[in-house]
Amino acid sequence: MPRMVRCPICRAEVSWEGNPHRPFCSERCRLIDLGAWAEGRYHIPGKETKPEDKPEDDDDDESP
Ligand SMILES: [Zn+2]
Known part of the structure; x- marks a missing residue:
């Protein structure tokens, strides 16, 4: 009995054994839960840009 x-x-x-997405039934539900968590944490009112907007400073590193 599973x-x-x-x-x-x-x-x-859903069965626990052999389920890679447990305790969720599928990857979809897993991502929904992850998305809900991320939204609550990173939601910035009035700003619709990327949550992390750190600049990449790989350009100005010219060593001779
Ligand atoms: Zn589900």
């Missing part, structure tokens, strides 16, 4: 878990996102019952 051990079942309930997906916290869509509430579907």
